[in-house]
Amino acid sequence: DGGITQSPKYLFRKEGQNVTLSCEQNLNHDAMYWYRQDPGQGLRLIYYSQIVNDFQKGDIAEGYSVSREKKESFPLTVTSAQKNPTAFYLCATQVRDGSTDTQYFGPGTRLTVL
Amino acid sequence: DAKTTQPPSMDCAEGRAANLPCNHSTISGNEYVYWYRQIHSQGPQYIIHGLKNNETNEMASLIITEDRKSSTLILPHATLRDTAVYYCIVRPIGTGTASKLTFGTGTRLQVTL
Numbered sequence: 001d002g003g004i005t006q007s008p009k010y011l012f013r014k015e016g017q018n019v020t021l022s023c024e025q026n027l028n029h030d031a032m033y034w035y036r037q038d039p040g041q042g043l044r045l046i047y048y049s050q051i052v053n054d055f056q057k058g059d060i061a062e063g064y065s066v067s068r069e070k071k072e073s074f075p076l077t078v079t080s081a082q083k084n085p086t087a088f089y090l091c092a093t094q095v096r097d098g099s100t101d102t103q104y105f106g107p108g109t110r111l112t113v114l
Numbered sequence: 115d116a117k118t119t120q121p122p123s124m125d126c127a128e129g130r131a132a133n134l135p136c137n138h139s140t141i142s143g144n145e146y147v148y149w150y151r152q153i154h155s156q157g158p159q160y161i162i163h164g165l166k167n168n169e170t171n172e173m174a175s176l177i178i179t180e181d182r183k184s185s186t187l188i189l190p191h192a193t194l195r196d197t198a199v200y201y202c203i204v205r206p207i208g209t210g211t212a213s214k215l216t217f218g219t220g221t222r223l224q225v226t227l
Contacts, residue, residue, distance in 0.1 A: 006157075033214070043158075045214040058214060090157050092215075097163075099207045100146045103215055105157035 003027040004106035006091050011111045013085075021076045021109045023091030031094040032074040033103065036060065036087045043090065049074055078111065085113045118202045123222040126196075132189040134221050136202030139183040144207045147178060149187045150217070151198040158201070158217070161187065165207075192225045199223075 004025045013019045023032065034046040045058030049068040063082025068074050078085045091106040119137040126132040138147060149161040162169055162176045164185070169176045175188040189196055201220040205213065 004157075035215075042217040042219075043215055048214075088155075092157075100163065100165075100205065101213065102148075102160060102163065104160055108155075108157045110155070 006106040006109050011109055013113050015113055016080045018079050021089050023074045024072055025093050027093055029093035029095045033092040034076045035090040038087050118218055120202055120221045125224050126192045128225055128227055129191055132192040134187040134200050137184045138204050141182050141204050145204040147185050148203045148205055151200045153198040194225050197225045
């Protein structure tokens with residue numbers, strides 16, 4: 001949303017294949033996040049990164065990997081080890097706003113594993 | 115984080131004000147009230163946040179009661195494009211990078227002609 005791009009919008013892969021989801025931002029925000037959203041459910045945190053070359057596991061990191069080689073980019077790889085990868089994937093950035101932190105989201109990538 | 119309670123659904127006629135309530139009776143003094151919305155098949159969109167004073171931006175107004183136990187998001191002139199699920203959440207001051215967002219079930223707002 002407003003400076004966060006995710007591509008592609010829809011992605012189809014065969015079971016057993018790794019797939020990489022792109023997330024790029026031009027907001028100059030330091031922190032970036034990956035969430036997963038399943039139908040009718042809330043957000044679940046996969047990974048997050050506070051600065052370049054550093055990232056931390058979220059609540060459901062198993063079967064996923066990330067990298068943060070540039071401030072603008074935080075790609076997510078869904079590996080074949082992820083048991084149920086079909087979901088809506090959301091990338092977000094975070095910025096300090098006064099005394100609080102506000103997160104902004106990209107448009108999402110809907111991954112379907114056949 | 116404090117829990118929030120929202121009505122599951124609301125209707126609003128196009129052009130009228132949409133008033134979306136949120137109860138956060140267990141909010142603590144160091145927690146902000148945030149509103150996001152999610153249009154079908156899109157990423158969540160940040161709307162507004164506030165601590166204790168009423169806030170207004172180009173999208174909406176946020177009215178927080180004096181005791182901070184509830185708030186109302188006001189869309190002054192709803193349009194069909196405002197049809198979405200609206201989420202009210204509370205987040206501590208100085209959350210830091212490690213804090214994830216947690217959405218509840220939200221309010222599904224349907225704007226009609």
